[in-house]
Amino acid sequence: MNHEPTGIAVAGLVERYGRVTAVDDLSFTAGPGEVTGFLGPNGAGRRRLCASCSRWLPPTLAPPPSMVRPTGTCLDRPISSVRRLTSRLFHPARTGRNHLRVLCTVNDEELTHDELLARASNGDVVVLDVRPREEYNFAHIPGAVSIPVDELAQRLQDLPDGQEIVAYCRGAYCVLAYDAVELLRAQGRRARRLQDGMLEWRLAGRPIQHRGAA
Structure with a gap:
């Protein structure tokens, strides 16, 4: 054709x-x-x-x-x-040009649920939860590190050097993971985004963990 x-x-x-x-x-x-x-x-x-x-x-x-x-x-x-490209992920503080730039940079490098599970079990990636801490405490992807996106710039030293980071937030309509990936890449870190977020993860019946759970 x-x-x-x-x-x-x-x-x-x-x-x-x-x-x-x-x-x-x-x-x-x-x-x-x-x-x-x-x-x-x-x-x-x-x-x-x-x-x-x-x-x-x-x-x-x-x-x-x-x-x-x-x-x-x-x-x-x-x-x-x-x-x-619609306005569903548009942040009021971001210009239209920067909005398109972020989406074009991040959208084509997302990980699926299965890819994340496989790579996390092998220790190939660090799973980063950038939601507010109370949301992480309620439920998160097993093994995920909690660093809210507004603390990320000050806590980069808490993430291991040389290891790829996969960020996720609330769901497919949440901008927090996009902002986290953009910040991490600007600091020279290898970072990608989960294809959606915690809402879709739970709806798909994927494993979850609560803070303090074994």
Whole structure:
């Protein structure tokens, strides 16, 4: 199959939640390799727009007809091929440019649950919990070291040199692990992020430990 670069063309897009119009008559083109940002307050329709673009699904039809289509060659697996950058991890103190830079740096080097379990059992990585200490005490990944992200810069000496660090926080929507990985790398440490966080870890039935437990 021909895998030419693929962009997105949106024409007259309309998306609704019941009686609420989330996106109204939107048209734009995002060329291959371009980063397109969508800015707006909560409820502005950014996620509905990204969902339509990433699935190539026809949105709500309304006059004039709405359409989202790929430009160039269609993809075999568009959902896994299109990377969506939304505001779900945006920190109010971080600029849009830095937000994109952090995501592009960290997103492609995440560890899965199975990878973390295997590497931690072999002693290949240090598992770092960057949530507040009371959350760590309640439940954490077995063997994880607790250093809240706001203490990390002052406690780098508590982490072994030369060993890769895997940080995690509350869940897939939590920014703390992203900030921790960025800080660690800036200090010359090898650091990666767990693919999600403690919420998904527990929902998947993975082992957990409580502070003081054997």
